[in-house]
Amino acid sequence: MASIIVEQITKSFGKQRAVDGVSFEVEKGELFGLLGPNGAGKTTSIRIMLDIFKPDSGSVSILGGPMSEAKKERIGYLPEERGLYQDVQLERALVYLCTLKGLTRSVAKTRVEEYMERFDLIAHRKKKIKELSKGMQQKAQLIVTLAHEPELVIIDEPFSALDPVNTQMVKDILREARAKGVTIVMCTHQMHQVEELCDRLVLINRGKTMLYGRLDEIRRQYAQPELIVRPVGGLPADVVGVSSAERLNGEYRLRLTASATPQDVLRDLVQRGVALEQFEIAMPTLDEIFIQVVQGQGELDG
Amino acid sequence: MDRIWRVARYEFLHHVMRKRFLWILISLPLMILAFGGVSALAAVVQFDRTPAGVVDLSGRLDPALTAGDGAFSIYEVPLQIFESEESARQALDAGELQAYFVIPQDYFETGEVRAVVERRLNDNVEGSLDDYLRANLAASLPKDVAERVTEGMRLEVETVGSNQVPVAQQVGQVIVPLLVGILFVVVINTSGGYLLQAVVEEKANRTMEIVITSVSPTQLMVGKIIGNLSVGLLQMVIWFGIPWIGFLLLQAAMPEILGFSLDGSFILVTLLILPPAFVLVAALMATVGATATEPKEAQSVAGFLTLPLVMPYWFMTPLMRSPDSPLAVAFTLFPLTAPVTLPMRSAFGNVPLWQTVTSISLLTLSAVGALWLAGRIFRLGMLRYGKALTLKEVLREALTPQRSAR
CATH class of the missing domain: 3.30.70 (Alpha-Beta Plaits)
Structure with a gap:
C-alpha cells in the first residue's frame, strides 16, 4: 500500500504556477527522493502533501486518506525553512515540540535525552538554542522530527548544515528507520545523497514532473x-x-x-x-541526468 | 483540547519563568510607589505650615476650637488668636505668621472677613479659617445638626428611568475605577504584547512550520491566547490583589479617611467587560503578529491598538463632567474604548441599562469576530517569510468568507 499518493496537484501563487500537475506515489517502507533545482516546487509540493497549503486542483492521500489532525502524530517533518525557539533551552524546546506530537512529557523527556546522547548534544541540553552552532541546531531539529517514532518522515534538505561525520550519522539513522519499516521522503538537490540512499525518486522542475521511477531504471534509461x-x-x-x-x-x-x-x-x-x-x-550519474533534464531535455508524462 | 493546554502551558511558563517577568512584576508597583511618594513629598515640602493669625474683634469666637476636629490632615494650617491687629501685624512682620485675618465686630451680621498677607493668600489658610468659623457658628447647635453644617450634604443622584446609583463623592470612588482602568490597559497590553511577540517570533525563527504540522492553527492560536492572557491575569492579580489587601488593612486602621464602599454595578460591569475585552485585544494583536515578519514591525503596528484603549483618559474631564454626552455614549459603545469607558462611567454615575447591554454585546461580538479574523489571517500569513501581508490581502481575506484560507 502506498503511504502517499499525489495526483495531478497544481498550486499557483498569484500569477506564478509553483506546482503544475505533479503526480507520484511513495510506497510504504521505501526511501523516496523528491528532487529538483531551487525553486522547482519541491517545498510547495511537500506543504500540499502535509495540508499546510490546499492545492488549486488535484488530490493527496497520505497514510491512507486525506490529512487529519490525528495523522500529524504519525508524521515527522523537517522543513527546509528551519529554526527553533532561539531564546529557549535546548531540552525544554525539544520536549515541548515532542509533546505537541502526542508524546507525554515523561516519554518525550526520555526520548529526547536518548537522542541528545546519540547526537552528542547532551552537554548542551541547558544551553539556549541561539548559543548552538548551525549543525547542532539541525541535529536538534532532526530529534524533533524523529523522536515520536513516526511511520512517515518527510525531510527537506537533511544534510545541508552537517559535517561529514554528522552526515554519515544521519544517513545511518535514515537507513535504520527504513529497516524498521518507516517510509521516508527525502527532498534535496544533492544528487549523490539520493544515489546513495533512495530506492525511487521523482524529479520536478518548474513545477512539472521530469523523471519518476526506480533509480536504476532511470539511470539505464539515460545511459549513453x-x-x-x-x-x-x-x-x-x-x-x-x-x-x-x-x-x-x-x-x-x-x-x-x-x-x-x-x-x-x-x-x-x-x-x-x-x-x-x-x-x-x-551509467550516467544522477548529477548528469539532473543537469540534462533541467536544461530542458526529456520531460516525462505526469 | 490536550494540545491547546500544552501550547498554553508552554506559553505561560515561557514568560513566567523568566527573570524579565519578575522585573516587570516589581517595576510597575515600584514606579507607582515612587511616583506617588515623590508627589506626596513635593506636596509636603511645598506646603507652608507657618501659622495664621486671627484677630477676633467680634469677641464671640471660641479660641479652643482652633485645634480643629481632630481628623488628620497635612493640609491644615494652625491658627493663633490675637487680641489686637497690632500684635498680629508684629507677628506677621517678624515672619511668625504667613497671614492674619481680622474678624470684624459685625461679622455675624455681614459675614465679612479681612485678610492681611505678605504676598498672597494660600488656599489652605483660607480653608483652615473657614473650618474654624464654621465650627464656631455650629457650636451652639445640636451635635448632629452641627455635623451637617460642617460636613455638608451627602448627595445622591437619581436619573429618570434607571436604578438609583450613588454618585462618587469620596476620593476612593474616583481613584479605584481609574486605577483599575490603568491596570487593565497595562495588563492587556503586556499580555497582548507577549502574544504578538510569540506569534511573530515563531514565524521569524521558522519554528512555525514544525508547530503547525503538529497542531492545528486554531489549537495553536487558542492555546497561545489562553497562555498569554493567563500571564496577564497573573500580573493583574499580583498588581491588584496585593494593593487591595493593603488597602483593606489601611481602611481598617483609618476608617474615616478611606471609608467608602465600591459601587456594585462598577464591579459587575468590570467583571463582565474584562473577558471579551481581553480576547478582543489579544485576537487583534495575534492578527497583527500574523501579518508581520519581524517583532519590531509588529510592535509599531500594535501601538495603534493601544491608542483607542487609552483614549477615554484624554477625555476624562468631559466624560466626568457630562457622563451622558454623545461623546461618552460613543466611547461606551465603541468596542475598543468601551473597556475603559464603561466601568469608569458606571463608577461615576448612571449608565442606562441599554447602553451597558449594547456595549458588552458589541464588545463580545467584536471579540468573536476578531478571533475569527485572527484565525484566517494567521493561516494566510503563517508561512509568509520576509514579506509582510499587505492591508489589501488582509481585507480581501476578511471580506471573502468563501475563500480558501490557504
Missing part, C-alpha cells in the same frame, strides 16, 4: 552507448564497434557505433588478448 574500460596495458586503436575513445587517468571511455553492443567490444578485446582490470557499461 558508452563503456568504461581499464586495460592493464594499452588499448588497441581500432577496437570493433568503437567510434571514439577518450582517455582519463588510466581508464578509457569508449563511445560505441550505432550498431555495436558492449558484447561485441568485449569479444574483440578478449580475442586480441587485451588484459582488463575493469569493463563496465557507463
